[in-house]
Amino acid sequence: MKKILFYAMTAASALLCSCELFELDNYDGPGETIRGAVVDAATGNPVLTDQGSEGIRVRMTELSWGDNVEHNPDFFCRPDGTFQNTKVFKGRYNVRVDGPFIPIVREDERGVPLADESKTLDIDGVADVRFEVQPFLNVEFVGDPMVSNGRITARVRVTRGVSEAEFREKIEPMGGWDDSFLNVTDIQLFISYSSSVGYRARDERWSSKIEYTGSEFGDLLGKPVTIKSNKGQAIPSGRKVFVRAAARINYDTPRGDGTRRWNYSAPVEVLIP
Template sequence: MKKIAIYIFSLTLFSFTSCSMFELDNYAAPAETLQGEVVDAATGEPVLTDQGSEGITVRLTELSYGDNVSHNPDFNCMPDGTFQNTKLFKGTYNVNLFGPFIPLVREDNRGVPLADETQTVNIEGVTKVKFEVQPFLKVEWVSEPVVTNGKITAKVRVTRGVSEEDFRSKIEPMGGYSNSFLNVTDIQLFVSYSSSVGYRARDDRWSSKIEYSGSEFNSLLGETITIESNGTIPSGRVVFVRAAARINYDTPRGSGTRRWNYNAPEEVMIP
């Protein structure tokens, strides 16, 4: 009799627990949308990026239930510098970005806040945000890429998107400053069949790079740089190319992720 009573009690407890579980499942699915764009504060032009963790990362932290909360899973911008998340709950969120530009949140080595250029928004329906940032570099096509015998020759120009003085004034107070942070370390020519060409969508058979040591590139800022693809691209194919460059500074600081600034992709027919 005692065993039967225990069995009935356990069955009743399971029934109540099951009902509670079903009640939790009845909450509406997240359906609010955040749309954003990232532009150069000086020119208003989009900050072009890579659709991967080396591009622009978006971090949302919901503040509706207090300040001591964990951030949502990070997601990435699209190559044109825009981003969108359509699966959010209604609420108040802090929006932070990590990319190839001056960090939005800056603290000294003791954790004392120096600047906070993030945005806090109430997300309901479709909410739009715009970030004006200071990109590290600006990469431009000097002329259209040229194809010769299955090889692409590209001419690009790299300039600073933020002056050395402005960079230093904002980064040095964070501690551990080095003049080497401003060094341009490499220029890449990414080649791919995908229009989303970049580090994450590249064909290693044809993509190429030029690496620079120390401050070697300083004298080449603003000059025309010629870079040629590797291998031989088969004729009759259409490929996409982009150039990218980066400096010796990781964002977030200490993450080891040095992010490229890009130019716009070009479609190239291989005759």
């Protein structure tokens, strides 16, 4: 009888503890919002990007619990260089962005800070933040893309968004400098039925690329380069597609991440006759 009473009391105690645990975990979900934009410091124009992990990465670290904390899950900008997260807990955060531009947080090989243009802010309700950066490249169409027999021909001009001298001045102190970092490695022509056309939203039947080795693209900087859609399959007549051009250099951001991110042109709508 004593054993039965003991087991009954133990079960009741466990049940009570379980209820208390559920009560302690019954917090409101995150409901604060951060909105932001990444723009060219020289022109104020948005830094156009890809929709996905090849685009501009936003990293938030909550500081409310001290300095030795893990960052929140990363998220990414929209193609127009803006971002929004509506599921943030109230608190104090450090926010940084990484993309096809001079890193805003730079350290040398020993971890000694060289520059820190990240933002620290309190998020309570809606918080707005703006990052002014130096894009590696500027990419634009020269004239309108032309269509012939279901194939698109475009002229693309690529210029440096930051001079070679300033790029080296800011990147070399981080260590591991290589002259090849400045090389333009490829131009892409992304085509899709989606207005968010890019690497993540491209139709591989029509999208195409031109690759360059070493510094061979150097003489083409600032000059129109002709690129055509894939010659394999014609784009169906009567359809509307969206076209974007992109180019990148031989430098990954953040350094060591292995992702070389493209700078993009604005999307252009093309009607296939």
